[in-house]
Amino acid sequence: MSVSLVLFTADLRLTDHPPLRAALDGGRDVVPLFVRDPAVDAAGFAAPNRLAFLADCLHALDAGLRGRGGRLVLRSGDVVEQVCGVAAETDADEVHLAADVSGYAHRRERRLRRALEAEGRRLHVHDTVTTVRPPGAVTPASSDHFAVFTPYFRRWSQAPLRDVLAAPRAVRVPDGVGSEELPDRGRVAGVSPGLARGGEAEGRRRLAAWLRGGLDSYADDHDDLGIDATSRLSPHLHFGTLSPVELVHRARGAGGAGAEAFVRQLAWRDFHRQLLAVRPHVAGADYRPRYDRWRSGAAARADLAAWQEGRTGYPVIDAAMRQLRHEGWMHNRGRLLAASFLTKTLYIDWRAGARHFLGLLVDGDLASNQLNWQWVAGTGTDTRPNRVLNPVRQGRRYDPDGTYVRRWVPELARVPGPSVHEPWTLRGSDRAAADGYPEPIVDLEEGLARFRRARTGG
Known part of the structure; x- marks a missing residue:
């Protein structure tokens, strides 16, 4: 045989x-x-x-x-x-x-x-197997890869999709093949206390629940930090316990605006892979150099530590960083805000942030992590490389009631309403309710001015 x-x-x-x-x-x-x-x-x-x-x-x-x-x-x-x-x-x-x-x-x-x-x-x-389209299968006429997502997505969406293969009914393994003992989660030190379970059965359970109760509203709710309306399937995509091809089939079969928005995210995943496949150096080097003179020295190291520990004084940033430490996962909008704050408000090298994320994220994927960091830092494929996300305005927009902040920053649990996003402005008893929460480590306007000077060579 x-x-x-x-x-x-x-x-x-x-x-x-x-x-x-x-x-x-x-x-x-x-x-x-x-x-x-x-x-x-x-x-x-x-x-x-x-x-x-x-x-x-x-x-x-x-x-x-x-x-x-x-x-x-x-x-x-x-x-x-x-x-x-x-x-x-x-x-x-x-x-x-x-x-x-x-x-x-x-x-x-x-x-x-x-x-x-x-x-x-x-x-x-x-x-x-791990992508919907093979890297190199969707390319422009003049290059070996797409550098802008929208034309890539247009071509990606038009390409045929292979059928989903059923699991085999039987697998016969030759006799006498030796194997080591399988690893045990319980023997791994330093695991985040809220880390989700892995495995194909768990992935398929999450997928079924997502298709029943989350996909329809995804287009409207996926950025809402408080209601946590994302699929949380990224760890299963990273480890391949779910097939991205099957996810596209299932989403398109369901139809609707939510399905379209979800498929678009799967295309983003392929987009980053096609870029890394032909430019492997961008795992650690700028895709589009901006000749940044990133901050270094003791003050920068202190700011980086405050960011890592979730004590920047900006509640939505700190909530995101604390969620990462507790769950080994972070809401996508939180990732964007945390990355923008580090690279543009604190003006610290994106590589420091990418390393920290890879040290904790259960879905810490080299292509998606590094290239999303570069996108936010303005050294990647973003067509607006100098945009800066204001954490106060973003918090009020995507966590209007402060639900996400209160969930992850218990020092602010008693602060009422949207004022939770600006605790430094509180007075009297409201200020007392935020006792123990740090003051902002940087003034947003000063951080913005510093970034603009650095990018323009001023």
Whole structure:
């Protein structure tokens, strides 16, 4: 009996999994393999929240495979060495893998292909597993990628969409393939106390609830911080416990303005991936340099620490940063406001903010995180690179009753109404209600003037 090997990476599911379905063609035995890669740790991407969520995902994947007669094989070490080793153990003649976009993923794929071909084995790399459209499939006539989202989205929306693949009914794994013990969430230190659970079953439960109760109002409510009307599916997209192709099918099947707005967000995710695929250096370098002279020194370090700890004196910023620390996740509007405040009001390098986010976000995705930070900082693809989001006006607009602020900043829980967004203006008993909350670390007008001087070279 011929044997195939499937290398799972950021695609930890059974439903709509093209590499697994291709590996099973012809009734083959299949080795479902996940490799814990020390290069991920060395690069600083093994954040506790993601390790805990990953543990959930691996247990769920193993349980799903066992329900179909198979099991997950776990190994640790260099990915190429481990894949070639397992292929040799089982005499697998082909390996299936989902395409990825980072520079590291491209190098891993090239190394793996060379090593397998040297042993007479084939590598099959499958598109549209972690993206809706493959990077490079939607391009303008004059470039290898789109630099502006709107024309990209127009072309992206017109391209055909592949069908969703059902989960296999049976997976037969060769006898005698050794596996390490699966990781345990409970053994991961430093996990955010409110971190959500991972795994395909949990992802599908969240998706079903979202389609029933959140999608219809998404266009109107997704920016409202207080009612928290986002899908919260981003961690499941990051780990691949849900298929982005399936999400587009399900949203379009439901129809309506909410579905259109949600699909647009999935297109943004692909947009950033197509950019990182052809410009891998933008993971750490400006896509469009503005020659910023970012602040440094003791004062900048103190401001950065205040921002990280949620004690800037601007309630909506502090609420967002405290939500991040507690949940390992942050509302999308909160991410925009926190990033704008750091890069433009405090004028601190976007890379410092991106590192902090990647250290906590369970959905900390290299393409989306780095390129969204650059978009806000004005060094990325934003066509208005010098826009600055005022945290007071934004708080009043997107958290008009102060619900979000009071949820995450308990020092302000007794401050009435929208005045919660400007506690420094309170007097008398209202001021006393905010006792213990810090004064603003920067005057907004002074911060704006500093940013404008820096960007104009003044």
